[in-house]
Amino acid sequence: MRQTNTYDAWLERVEGFGTLLYPPDENQILLRVDERKKLLQLVETLSSPRDGGEKPFFLVTVVANDERELEDHCFKIYYVFSHAREDVFLIVEYLLSGEEYPSIAPHFPAVERFQAEMADLMGLYPEGRRGRGWGEWLHTPPYPPGFHPLRRDVSLTELRRRMAEVGDRTPGPGRDVVWEPAEGHHILPVGPIHAGLIEPGRFLFEIGGEVIEKVRFRLGYTHKGVERLFQSAYTLVDGWRLAEQVTGDSSFAHSLAYTHAVETLFHVTVPEPAVWMRGILLELERVYNHVTDMAALAHDVALDAYANELALQRERLLRLNEALTGNRFLRGVNRVGGVRLPRPPDADGLRSALREVRAAVEPVIRTLSRLEGFRDRSVNTGVLTREDALALDVTGLVARASGVERDYRLNHPWGIYEDPELRQMIRMSDENVRAARLPQELHRGDVHARFLVRAWEFLTSTRIVDMLLERWRREGVSGAAWLADVPPPDSAADYAFALGYAEGWRGDIVYWVMQDKLGSIYRCKVRDPSMLNWPALVRALEPHEHQGRRLTTILPDFPLINKSFNLSYTGHDL
């Protein structure tokens, strides 16, 4: 699915900044840059609006890689950008001369999170900011200084031994970065353990009365060392086992993104039934998560009658998942090269059950979307403006609710989404929304818009699954496993890398996988959409200007806004 014009135009445009290399896939441009000045000029080109439009490229992920033992003998940083409209990725391979690199934050502020991650896990720092103010992923205490787990010159056993040495110390609470509040304001710390059934993270609110004036968050509490485990304990073929453990609510999307990367590396073509089944499973994951979130939003505004109805349907969806895959969260079915189900799927049964769920959910979300009691709390609450969403490279449903058309199923389609008819169904165009009989308020960036985008995606995803199951029956697919032969790893492709991606319910999940000798993993960078969207939550909470008005948020609305984003902590901390 290569858009020749855009691809060639950008190929010419970036050529002068470095050396073009052979890219891992045909929709990608790989550019090697080793001069500091050239890199900064390049990112300026990528972020400045062209032809009266908006900025042409979004930052997707940043991969720091320890290649000191490979032919270039240095650390490298791979910046992955995606074109805002067309199916083009630009991968910039930047060679570091030491442990410091020029920051691209003035052009892509989203890089700040990745910089903090690289400082802790790889020991690479932006110029002049070495050693100060880091320690979010690896808190101090108890992590000792100079502990950089992703460097390849230290073994996992050695890392464990060093941690066991500090293990006898009494653990301390994390260190807060506190600032001086303004006159009459005070600082309210919350977390890391919260009141509800949620994951750990610490928030500091500066509040004046009940208005939130400033927010800073500190995550990293659930850091489990997943990326190091990929390279030390898994091979390319069985890495999906760990990928689906990264975050429990997107287990299928994570394993899909992982297998996509490995299949690109191995040049495997997946059999057609497996492609359809992957589409079905990916959409089912979206459906159950959206129903969960809509129930939680209704619960947070004290409309429990609606919340309970949605929660009942959520349980039905989880049981459908179990009937299909043997696991309530769609675990253990996706493989490199295809899908293996425990038993042949009952397409008709699934189809009718899903129709019943849809019939039960549809009236609830239609009522909720127009209900005064719900609108009262959600309209104009936690507004993320389109400008902010663009500037922060926000992705997924949060971006779509702010009017940014960013959906990997449309922008970078593969698998079932190569079908233009299906893409037409997903597009959140005015006539589509009107046909779905939802209010035309999906782009306003508030809690209500994020609810409506979920409602819209619930309706379209159930339709997609229905369509695929119909096709399934028509084609008379049989069996329970559809797997392509996976060739033994090609040693000529050692240290080659590939990009894998899938649009999970939260947004695009991107894996960057580099092959090592004997089919093991040299480096696997996992990028959950939460990594890009956490700064957007802060922007939505702090006072800001929108259409000439100053918007503020009161502290009691924080749980509702947080829920409407529903970002992953473990996906961010890994």
Add this chain to the structure above:
Amino acid sequence: MSVPEVKVLVLRFFLQGLLGRNLYTETRRGRPTSLFIRHVDGGSNVFVEQELLSLTTPTYDLEQYGIRFVASPRHADVLLLTGPLTWNMQGPALEAFRAMPHPRCIVTVGDCADYRAAALPSTCPFAASYAVAPLPEEMRRAIAHHVPGFSPSPLEILRALQELRTICSATHGMV
């Protein structure tokens, strides 16, 4: 010591006991049928959290059994810990445990949180990681129950909690 002095001493101890006790938990102890749970995510990957969420939905309706999730460890009888415990969460988890009133106990849910057995990579993929910490000794001693599974179904968790309620009402296994 004279008799009046002893009387004053006894009275003082009695008053101290009356005023100093934690009224909230003490009065609730009179009802052995309820169980208040404080959930702490030790760094899990939310499979268990999702099932705990399922327990609060009308399908399972945890509260009909007198079991409920509370907002503060100071209100809780039981600390429900999911794992693995990361180094970054070791401190906060211990702090939450120390804030709980006596008697108290810990229930661990999911294979990654099986702190009494040596965690193996075959049961918990994170067992081999540098980031996974041991459970502090004083918390390990308070473990009353473990729900195995990867991840356990809502019914399995529910049965374990009901069983735990029986254990806790007799205050066996609580420290």
